[in-house]
Amino acid sequence: MDLTLSLLINAIVAGILLGGFYAAVSIGISISFGMLDIVNIAHPAFIILGSFVAYTVNLHLGIDPILVNFILSPAFFLLGIAMYRWYYVAFERRGRESLSGLAFFFGILFIGEVALLLIFGADYRTVHAPYIGPTLEWGAINLPLRLFVPFLVSVGVVIAVQLYLTRTFTGRGILAVSQNPVALQLMGANPQRIKAVAFGLSIATAAVAGAFLIIIQPVEPSIGREYIGRVFAVCVLGGMGSIPGTLLAAIILGVAESFTATFYGPSWAPAVSFGLLLLTLAVRPAGLLGR
């Protein structure tokens, strides 16, 4: 097989694997921004926090990073609920969410980044797990396990979230609150409580995605910024609040970035997500699977 074709195939495979991971990273934003209309630009800060928690536990106790963050996800869920309460009391209740809420999350993003920088320094950190390193080879196709394992778990998380939202009572409540909070209130449900659960879920998924992140690449506090573009690009391209759309858009972004990195060089990759975001906003703001 000639070299360019195998490069092409591997770029597509790597892109799809990366895309699965981006879906896990962005699903929280699809919930908070897409469904609850909370513009949580600090979402990447929680991803990086998740990475550093996984790193610390992995370093001292040697537990698998993904397992660590699944075990700790209830704690992140509670953190998310606390964040939502703060946001609700200070901004949403007073109808000041647009400008002040944005500035608030921007401040949180910044505090998170600098705090981690002060604690851990600016060095790149890595974790240890048996699947980091080996690569499955299948003809010309390479499947690095470092990407493949997060991909599988990510897709599992996305499916679980989709089932939760469509099959359970609270999950349907979340979908209802995204459509019409007033109508939900008239049905006798409390929109604030449902939104708090949804926001907690979004932060918990961010933390789990943080474990994937530190498996895929070394992490230092400021790389969270690169993910702001990715999560919003995926959320908007997929269509606000659509979970299948999130998965589809994440894979499109993954393949686009992988192509750019393979054929133009990795230094162009950060611009891909933002370029895609600007393009979507200009051409089809409703996204691919938007309502």
Add this chain to the structure above:
Amino acid sequence: MGPLPFLGAALASAAAVFAAGVAIGNEYVYFASYTVAQYIVLATAWNILGGYTGYVNFGAAGFFAIGAYTSVVLHKTMSLPLLLMIPIGGLVTGLIGLMMGYLTLRLRGVFFAIATLALAIVLHTLIINWSFVGGARGAYIIRPREVMLFASYSQYLFAIMLLLAALAVATARWVERSRLGRGLAAIRDDETAAECSGVPTLKLKLVATTLSGFLMGIAGAPFPYYVSYVDPAGAFNLAYGVNSIAMPLIGGMSSWIGPLIGALLLGTLQQVATVTISSSVNLLLVGVLLVAFVTLAPNGIVGLFEKARKKKSDG
């Protein structure tokens, strides 16, 4: 006070600050005051869009850096005098602001905010990959050895930035009190109602983004000469983005004096903290102050004063 007398007063204050700086005659004073004055321009520029119109721009660092890199390009190709580079830098970023606004301002405000963040990263990537301006390694700018009328080049830069700060504040005050400013305030309070009452909302928003972008660009244009070495990490520093938002929010966004107070306080505080503690701690400080003010005192320091005055007159 009319706009012209106010401009005179602003210029006179700038001249007084300059005279005080020269009287101290210390290069560090020029260096530190330059930074504070630069933040006055950035915060005032941000507030024209953010405070008056209610649209959040997270990409101040991008506009600032493009102003700086325009100077780098002009320095390398034509070696124009700095005083000409400043308006050119402003025109470039003003144009970027216009295009940016045209792309996203028809959508909800949130999309504009996210798109500005996106723009800063796209521009950052472009500059990293553009070897003519030094790419990721950065570029050295040789300052002219001396300038006419000034004792040193840093004194000259200090004077220029004070002049720009005075012009920016006077412009913001003029906008605030003009027909344009009232239109922008109408957009901020209720865009649909403004549109229905015949305010040309898209046009006014585009004017505001262009003007705001222009002022951010002129703040960045002298930057290469100030540091004499520009690299993307320094010029696109997130600190510019955060400070441009934090300063107006902490000072108060409803009038020209808020960003001025915010920039003076926070800018000075950061200079002191950088010297006495460390530069990461001072960034943490900005973040904490931003979150604290936005939660507890949404109208900033100006708002706190007004509240106290109201209480006094009521009681």
